[in-house]
Amino acid sequence: MTELRETVLGDPAELPGRSLGGRLFGGLLLLLALAICGAGVDKALTAAKVNGVQGTLTVERCWMQERSGRAFDEPRCSGRFRPDGGGEPVENAEYRGGGAANVAVGQELEVHRSGATYKLSGGRGLAQGVMAVSGGLAFSALAVPFLATGIQPRWFGRGQNRTRVLAMVTFGIKGTTAGRVRNALLLVGLVGMAVSYITFGAMS
Missing domain, CATH: 2.40.50 (OB fold (Dihydrolipoamide Acetyltransferase, E2P))
Structure with missing residues (x-):
């Protein structure tokens, strides 16, 4: 299975080493995700009349x-x-x-x-706020591989497909603590978005 994955996506060991630039990029993604979550919390609190x-x-x-x-x-x-x-x-x-x-x-x-x-x-505003928070959590999962590996985004596409390189970075943390954190953020975010979307639709 590992050989098939490396054939399709590439070997994460071929990626450049860790760097400050990659971690700074991951930090920027994380800050953006936190901003999205913050806006969602504010929207939910306002809809809840707080x-x-x-x-x-x-x-x-x-x-x-x-x-x-x-x-x-x-x-x-x-x-x-x-x-x-x-x-x-x-x-x-x-x-x-x-x-x-x-x-x-x-x-x-x-x-x-x-x-x-x-x-x-009321309910519709709350659902929209929860959806924004959940979307921010899902988006924050993108930051984890860069924070963990330090791969610089400017290297993307240098002789390879950008999507393939991103997949290599993502699979590079599989099985690690960073990988588990990424999976948890993505799962909670996607489930929250789905639930809030269904709730919002039911109130239409």
Whole structure:
């Protein structure tokens, strides 16, 4: 089996030695993954009404926002937003995003402020936040081989196919602690994305 793998993918022993550049690249990938996870946590906490400006939006009108084609058209609604913590209501507050196509005039929505618009609080936002966190975990699995091996990405494609070289780097940590960490991150991330996607779809 090992010989077949090396014939198809190449022998990891043929890769260059460890270097600071490869580990720095792995560190950058890890930081990006953490940023994705952080954004997902913030989204989930906001949807759970832990932070952000929360309130109720009473829908007054809905329309279809035409964009660059029918497939990209987006349903939107607007109305009067009343903050939960008191304060002046916001007129013509615009809600966009998932579920807008099923909203009726006069309906009251639990929303939170998101930039210049408003988005739903509750289950759908939580599902989107969990999906982002899970995606960040899955993405972080890409960083592990570079952190462990120190292979410099600029070497990729030097006389070989980039995908093949990446596979060689990945299989180079198979059976090691780094390999087990990578597998765990990838598995947890993919399972989390699948569950949150199914949950999000069930709430549509």
